[in-house]
Amino acid sequence: MRFRTLAWKGNYLELIDQTLLPGKAVYLKCRNAEDAWKAIRTMKVRGAPAIGVAAAFGVYLGVMRLRTEDIRKFRSEFAKTAKYMASARPTARNLFSAVEAMEEVVKSFNGRSTELLKKALLKKAVEFAKQDEELCRAIGRHGAKLFKSGDCVLTHCNAGALATAGMGTALSVIYSARRAGKKIEMIASETRPFLQGARLTAWELKENGVPVTLICDSMVGSVMRAGRINRVIVGADRIAANGDTANKIGTYQVAELARIHKIPFYVAAPSTTFDFSLKTGKEIPIEVRDGKEVYQAFSRPTAPKGVRIFNPAFDVTPAHLITAIITEKGVSRPPYQKSLARFGRAASGGLKRSGLASGRARLRRG
Amino acid sequence: MRFRTLAWKGNYLELIDQTLLPGKAVYLKCRNAEDAWKAIRTMKVRGAPAIGVAAAFGVYLGVMRLRTEDIRKFRSEFAKTAKYMASARPTARNLFSAVEAMEEVVKSFNGRSTELLKKALLKKAVEFAKQDEELCRAIGRHGAKLFKSGDCVLTHCNAGALATAGMGTALSVIYSARRAGKKIEMIASETRPFLQGARLTAWELKENGVPVTLICDSMVGSVMRAGRINRVIVGADRIAANGDTANKIGTYQVAELARIHKIPFYVAAPSTTFDFSLKTGKEIPIEVRDGKEVYQAFSRPTAPKGVRIFNPAFDVTPAHLITAIITEKGVSRPPYQKSLARFGRAASGGLKRSGLASGRARLRRG
Secondary structure (H helix, E strand, O other): OOOOOEEEOOOOEEEEOOOOOOOOOOEEEEOOHHHHHHHHHOOOOOOHHHHHHHHHHHHHHHHHOOOOOOHHHHHHHHHHHHHHHHOOOOOOHHHHHHHHHHHHHHHHOOOOOHHHHHHHHHHHHHHHHHHHHHHHHHHHHHHHOOOOOOOEEEEEOOOEHHHOOOOEOHHHHHHHHHHOOOOOEEEEEOOOOOOHHHHHHHHHHHHOOOOEEEEOHHHHHHHHHOOOOOEEEEOOOEEEOOOOEEEEOOHHHHHHHHHHOOOOEEEEOOHHHEEOOOOOHHHOOOOEOOOHHHHHOOEOOOOOOOOEEOOEOEEEEOHHHOOEEEEOOEEEOOOHHHHHHHHHHHHHHOOOOOOOOOOOOOOOOO | OOOOOEEEOOOOEEEEOOOOOOOOOOEEEEOOHHHHHHHHHOOOOOOHHHHHHHHHHHHHHHHHOOOOOOHHHHHHHHHHHHHHHHOOOOOOHHHHHHHHHHHHHHHHOOOOOHHHHHHHHHHHHHHHHHHHHHHHHHHHHHHHOOOOOOOEEEEEOOOEHHHOOOOEOHHHHHHHHHHOOOOOEEEEEOOOOOOHHHHHHHHHHHHOOOOEEEEOHHHHHHHHHOOOOOEEEEOOOEEEOOOOEEEEOOHHHHHHHHHHOOOOEEEEOOHHHEEOOOOOHHHOOOOEOOOHHHHHOOEOOOOOOOOEEOOEOEEEEOHHHOOEEEEOOEEEOOOHHHHHHHHHHHHHHOOOOOOOOOOOOOOOOO
């Protein structure tokens, strides 16, 4: 990668500010929990795995400067920070996986020294980031087998290096396949309202020498019908036990269009994205963001003042539209109920749910 | 209507500049054929029927100042202007219908006075605009019957007053239904890249007191799945003999998504949009516009410099996805081969094809 999405710098977390790409590559310093929370909330860092890593460090940053020797007080401050960090965004499972991993460190800590506990927390956050890099590599390795020379692959949103601490999830598969000599071309859908496809995926692929064509979200069906796309791969923000997958708004319709045009539709995600506590995607809380992002995120106003705007940030793709889910453990095929359980339990099943992830769904079906 | 899309002002054509909406309502003066051609090409005036009306006046403007008494010279200059005007954009049938209507005036003119011929041409252009207003009203009247109180209707792009010399095509139906006391709410999809839904439809509906919610094109499937849309209505740029309909890019996928979610999908268009010389939509030339519209139409750059962009301006919705086509003659149902012929021939069948409409297709299906 020719850039670094996030890195721990001894006493602060450094992030590339994704709201300024592709115009400028500006690195932000998060020096406390608020900085990290804000960076997540305002999507300066985004992408489920990257959010998870940022949150792990964010939790550590929240207690790093605590000057108490009182372990009970420390634990109670930690709990507040963890809860606060988990409130940054509601949909990505990885945010909660990260916070829960940090909570586990505190829970299982037997000592009395708050300084030692701090050290253990930092170690865990660093591990979490490292693990994410490894997950990306493994996803790339498993997924690459599904792609062949000559493929023209659509991806929606950004599930690349910019969405993780490593090579990405969906894009890691593409990078791996290309490294294996397969000639693969990409089509990036713009991904309104935040334009992750245009601003991030197109930029990242170009930086890494992958041929990419940008289209608007409105063009996906038409370009599929023209026979120009033969594979789709996307990331995920949360995957329910049955395989229903929450991902960037627009993913659902891309999946339906892929089915109609008989194009395989792949999801690539680490097991930290799985949420076995949810039976189906209907239970996944869907964040609804400010209409401003539609109205004026990157430009002069593009809609009349005061117009009502509905701006859900994610949607749920039902499992029956997903050809396969590529994880760090291998390629999971339907029925997902079974195949995901096999892949997922080992990585995330051991963690007790903390109840932090119960954000309210503001969009519910019918 | 609280604004006027286009109006003849004695010796120039006045247009509301649709590239500046909703920020500013600026009226442009087209004083010659070049002005009109440019306004059409750069989408300062857009929407198939409005393009037709602008082109009819544009052709007249091209010969208005010709100082020759030589009728043969006049005819030859006219032919050049007509050809030029028809080259402004390739997809909308109405552009060619308008130019052909003007050509018919010249062809059927028996006199020797170029001044009289000029007068006849102006009269035809004025008539063409009036006719468009009437077509809009009639479409509204016929279509309104298909809608009921409580409907929440999605429209893509702008097929409203801003797209015609009258009340619009698709939106005329909504205005009519509401005037008849039916409580109808609208959802406007943003319509990238040119944002006609956000900038024009949302503005026009607000101006006319119709409740409207704006969503991104990527949200259509998800909002349908949530059960929030129970009708779709769009306009058309060209309708082939079998009912295949070219309309703004994105229409095709909206139609597929409507079918999946069992939502009726209506097309509203005057018979000037029909092209019986084309058996199916495969023959409709699809304009591909500059990638700049995706990259930087309304904002600072939203994609990396030099990225390849594909920017088709229209797509074709196959007839089998269309529940009904609403025309000024009534509601046409499948099979369209038969029903359209019945409705259409009277209005446009008499005109000989001039060959002007044979713009090259730059996007052809795989």
